Amino acid sequence: MTQELVFLAFASLIAICSMMVILSRNAVVSAIFLVGDLFCLAGLYASMEAHFVAAIQVLVYAGAIVVLFMFVIMLLNLGPDQRKHLEVSAPEIGVLGLTIVGFLVIGGLLLLGQPTGVTGPLTAEAIDNAGGNTYTVGMVLFTKYLWPFELASMLILLAIIAAIVIAKKEHIKDGDKRRLAHG
Amino acid sequence: MEFINSHILSITTFVPLLTAIAVLLSPALSIARWVSMGGSIVAFLASLHIWFYFDAQTAGLQFTEMHEWIPSFGIRYIMGVDGLNLLLIMLTTFLTPLILLSVWHLDDKKQKAFLSLFMTLECGMLGSLVAFDLVFFYVFWEAMLIPMYFIIGLWGGKNRIYATTKFIIYTFVGSLLMLAAMIVLYVLHFQQTGVYTTNLLDLYGTSAEYSTQMWLFAAFALAFAIKVPMFPFHTWLPDAHTEAPTSGSVILAGVLLKLGTYGLVRFAIPLFPQATATFAPVMVALGVIGIIYGALTAWMQKDAKKMVAYSSVSHLGFVVIGSVAVISGGAALSAEALTGAVYQQINHGISTGALFFLVGCIYDRRHTRMLADFGGIAKVMPWFAVMLIVATLSSVGLPGTGGFVGEFLILLGTFLSSPLAGATAALGVLLGAVYMLTLCRKILFGPLENEENKTLEDLTPREFAYLTPLAILAVVMGVFPNLFLDKVRPSIENLANNFRNYKIVAEAPLESNQLLGADHKEMGH
């Protein structure tokens, strides 16, 4: 009962936030909704006994990534999108329709299928007995997934370097701006 | 003491790495210099510890350390010393402080980064020397490239980007092939024994089919041949040397290249004995070609540094042929040649290191390395002349210098293996004298005509401080080679006589404490 309530609350919040993320014209507002989205997701994770992932979700996603977005939005100081209505061409409407229909079909198929179980052997007690969620995830992470873990750390390093290199100020050529004006 | 004895290799290897971090953290360059020097000296002292406690009576692996690293793949942290790498470890730790001394006066903004990279490089080199696990070795082997890449790419000459890219790509191609071969070997070993392991000591026993062996040997040998570099794969070397800063050249010629020959002796030959026997003539032929070719091209160079660089191609040709001199119809390697090869590696590090240092000395003063810009320098820089002549003589293998002992033993062994190859390679002794004496003559002798050369200052005390040890060592190695050979003899004889069925045992039992696989549950209690 509690779980349903929790799920319903979070799920509806998530759905609303997700829609607002893509619908709001102001990027800052989008970002705020994204934070809400992520926070609610963390709540869902926590309700599934995935405390570690939940904490990481908030810590990294909400606490770092979206802040970064916010920063860039402020840095670029973009106003709200100018056009009130999206200019959508015919083929784009087709794609839009196709996409929505496709997802509806998938969702429908999922709903039609038999509900397959709720929770496996990974109950709260089982996890506690195994040493807690963090410990168990850590064990998997540092044994079975050691290589991917190392790779991921390399990836981060690369990303740091790449980000610095890319964002570093360079001399802006006039030609590019002119080209933009014509293009 | 117990702790030091059982972890001395880790200490030697990782003290430089810690130093590198400390250098980065030090607030001022002047402190960074002392920190790096201190770290390198600690590493040297640690290696001296190895040297003095090394048991010269056994061919076994000593000061071994083994910890689980990635147990699920059978990858371990294994380190050890035997006669084949002992001298190279000493060379590395010995050269590093000298090189640091040679860059003591540089104070550009990036110098701290340079010192840090350099210490990282030392760690990489030492690591690949002491590693006895394929993956562990490979990690160091590749890690070594990165600092070198930056050292050439950031502190190099005009054409440095081209040179450093060439260096990286060349080396990388070989390394990747080697990695592939390592994996094949790993799987083969699993198929034969059912155990996943990358422990070199275990892999020595793996027997592959003849045709497979050929491919594996080719892959390994190619990787090492590029590093050495052997004749057709050598063109990265002159570029890298010409563009690298003096210190980079010294360490490149002094140690990095030796890792190629060391790899050949440590990995390619004992792992694939049959293929070695088959490929030996090819390797010898390429080595001999390299000797002659390198000497002739060196002779034609107008740039002093390039000349020394090509001379490395020639000299390392000797080491290669010494490593693969098979005798008794392929049943054994010539112990004489192998001894010579091991010894010559060190000599080359000393003499060529000194030569690069010396070229660096005059480059610092004149900002040119063109032979045509010099002449008659001996008059204004008499001590420089002394040092250059000593280095030259060691390089041309004059008896009484280390170079002779190495070259002689190699030629002797090669001659026993194949008189034709030995006799042809002996020509290298003559050609070596041709270009080295040309170098000497064009720099030191002749009329002192160039106005700028007339005011050159002789060696400074700092330069003395890093050249004198090299000069003394060059002579000591020539007069008392047994001081060094005694330590390495059992290992070399073991490899030479038993390379068909090579086995080394760890003297101290490899302790299998799970340092990194520790059970987290027990923490904090």
Add this chain to the structure above:
Amino acid sequence: MGLTELIEVLSSDTAIQVIASIVKILIVLVLCLQVPPLMVWAERRAPAMMQRRKGPNRVGLFKFRLYGLLQSAADAVKLIFKEEVVPRGANKAVYHIAPIFGVFTAMMVACAIPYGNDISVFGQKVSLSPIHLDVGFLFIFAISSLAVYAVTLAGWASNNKYSLLGSLRASAQMISYEIPLGMSLIPLVVIFGTLDLNKMVLAQSAYPWSWGVVKAPISFLLFLVCMFAETNRAPFDLAEGESELVAGFHTEFNSAKFAAFFLSEYVAMFVLSCLAATVFFGGWQTPFIPYETLLSLLGGMEWLAALAGFVCLIVKAAFFMWVYVWVRWTLPRFRYDQLMSLGWKFMLPVGLVNLLVTTLVVAFIENAGRH
């Protein structure tokens, strides 16, 4: 529903926990609300003491002046009842949300601090932190990382360049120092082997030599510095450098919203002080008196012991609060580039090395213990 049934329902396991949680949350809320007035008072009296003057001492209740303590109460009342002015160009929604964000995060974090050892209520084990998680540590990080939104959004929504600059400064600073903060605390996790704050307190025991500050002194120093930077307090209060940016991100805020920012700042300070006390100074542990001894001294009354622990924690935290004030009136303000280079070029590397060394030492000790 009869009384008996009600009692039955109320004494069921879930209900006890729920009720306990509500009570705990209420206590924490009330506690937190007391922090700003007290701190404001302290911040006025402390410099007065340092500068040999009197400070506020006039406001009183029934002739009891209480050393000017009521001045804070008066200020609070004034703030709440002030007229609310919203700048014209401001983004209304965000402008309203921002202070809420601030208070919300600060309170959330305050809920994760263990204020005492677990006590038994009707046979149920009840933790004394309102939100008790086995990843409490991460939870604190996670939530406090959200605090930056309040600042950012506030500055952006005000449509004022001083605010925006102040908020950018403040948020960059908070993000930058969050990393060394984490780096300074991870060694403690490694040493005590748990992410559960209460377990960490237990592991530290009552004896100061086994407290975190002794086992990881460098971590403590790093944490101390980060504490100031995270809360934008002097000497790192560049975000609201009066001389440059008026009042920084909350220039355009007034009345209750300003009070909210005020509240969140002081609660954040309080929480970090509590955290410092918890992680480095044995938390609720009474110094030199192990919990069991204390319990037997108090005749086995757990709630008394918990209260003693709570007092201990508050005393320890109060010390850090005092340090905040002390430092504010002692040290000059940093320059912004100095702040950043301190954070990235000194604190972070030192933190990394500290972590590395600590890990190695712990691994070696573990290793040695095994043989």
Add this chain to the structure above:
Amino acid sequence: MLFWLILFFPLLGAFLNGLVLRKASPTVSHVLGAAALVAAFIYALITYLQFMGAGGQAQVITGIDWIDAGTFKAPFNFILDRLSGMMLLIITGIGSLIHIYAGGYMHEEKATYRFFSYLNLFVFMMLLLVLGDNLLVMFIGWEGVGLCSYLLIGYWYEDDKNAAAGMKAFLVNRIGDIGFLLGIFLTFKYFHTISFSQLKDMILTAGANLNGEQLQAIGWITLALFVGACGKSAQMPLYVWLPDAMAGPTPVSALIHAATMVTAGIYMMTRLNFLFYLAPDTQMVVASVGAITALFAATIALVQYDIKKVLAYSTVSQLGYMVLGCGVGAYSAGVFHLFTHACFKALLFLGAGSVIVAMHHKQDMREMGGLRKFMPVTHFVMLIGVLAIIGFPGLSGFFSKDEILWRAWTGGDSYHIQWGLGALAAVCTSFYMVRLLMLTFYGKNRSDHHTQEHLHETSVVMWGPLVVLAILSAGVGYLNVPHILPFPAHLLFENYLEPVISIPPLVADHWHHLHAEYPHSLEWAIMGVSVIGMAVSSIFAISMYSDGFGKLAQSLGSVFKSGHRVLSNKYYVDEFYDAYFVTPLRDIAQFLWKIVDVVIIDGIVNGVGQACMLIGGLSSFRMSGSLHRHGMVMIVGIVCMLSVLFF
């Protein structure tokens, strides 16, 4: 222990002079350098006397281990026997005299520490060469003396010509050294030892048991070693460095390029005589090369004007004699000539050096003449030296050279040609040496006024050693008087060397003539031929050059114009080497670098990179550039794929 001091003193001198006392005055350098040598000589003398007193049996002095690798062993062992003892005395004795002399010769130099350091080092290396008990220790000395020779020839390095000459000497020597090295390798390969004493035992005791392979190998070993000897002892075709080596200071020419170093080849062959005896074919080659060199160099010397060049070619020629002696199996004769030659050629060089100093470093004989009046002592000793070298009866050269020619004649029919060449060379020798004497000391003085004013006899430091050497040159011949001459003691020297020279029993038949009895008349006849030839050509030379370049000399020169040109250009040998060896090698090297390295190998390497970029460029096709268009295409694709999956 005295023995080690012999080696120690020169090394100490070299070290002190070269590295410690670099700021010292020339006098200090000189005294130090000379003292080191005199001390070494004294200890050498004592050691030698002790050694001979103990019966003169060969003894091996064990030193430290040097190289141990695999089965290869080369310890620092030294051999002291009659041969090395004698060489010890020659090197330290004549070396001391030359060191003393050098102080006078170099007195104009500002700093001579380098010079004396090199000289001392040279003596040390020469001692190693002579005393080493195995081929490798000998090889240290062998290359070490080459090094010192290189450094000393290039002593005045500011002239590029000198540096080039030094380099040439080193490189040509290195060619020989490769031969030497191959000899060592072969020796080790077939005998598993390179120790002289062990080899000797092996060959002489197991001589009959040598298998065919080993016998054949001995042929190659000796040939390879002889190549080494050719390099060091300046034999055809590797003699070219020696004349150029005269660029060094004259004491160097005397010590290194006349008395000691160049005789190393002869010493080495004598040391290994038991091997060479076993290889008659090699011996034939050795004898031929020696004889040809003797004549070839002598003819070049006929027309040279540079006083030192004449002496240089003379040295080459005399070395040819020694080699001839070795080649015909008469090792004691070869070594004896080595001994006498060391005395008189050192004398001649030092005398020439005195002349050069007096002439202010002019060496062209066309500018000399009539120096007899200015430098009586020098003239007198030079006269003795010339008489000794041309084989004037009673002086040392007469005994030693005649012995070689006699052995050549008796060596059998196959050696008659060599004898002929040698005899002809002797005739040439008397001609050019007398020419040298006449042009320098007799006739009118042809130098310019300035030089003439300063002509004077040299100081005692310089002429003192000359007198000693002159006495030696005159006297040492009597150590080996042939039987036919009336003298109290015959063939002392040959008997002295008897234990060293040992013919393996296996080839005793082949060399029987060495011990055979010959009629005295034959010996008288051979000797007569030499003496008459000497006399005739001397008189001819006196008449030609009695007063500078007389009419006769000039007309002869114009008659044999082309011959004269060929001779004065030294048969164009240098030019030949340059055109057919050095230049092609240089071209090949240039080709290897510019074409093979830069174009082919680097071309392939860079080509691979460029090919990659080309392929990448080709495979990128036109794109619309709209992010959304791309995204939509992607989404449609994904939806299609998912549909396939689902249905």
Add this chain to the structure above:
Amino acid sequence: MVSIDHYLVLATFMFLCGTLGVLFRRNLLMVLMSIELMLNAVNLVFVSGSRLLGNLDGQVMVFFIITVAACEAGVGLAMVIALFRRYGTVDTNFLRVLRG
């Protein structure tokens, strides 16, 4: 009871939102945010799957996805800044440099 399907439907919806955002928003920043949304949808599936199947691999995957997302955001935003510096806009209608 909340079954896996509930989570899947929710995830599908989130993913749809993300996809539409990527396809129809012209602001590059919005595109990036939408991508985050899609990634989170996937995360949700992973976590619920992990719970369903009873192993922790799903949670580990989430961990990796977060890592990748962080990298992607860092590099992506850096590129946005660079683009803005160079062209003065982040509207994809105007950014068609790749047009062949």
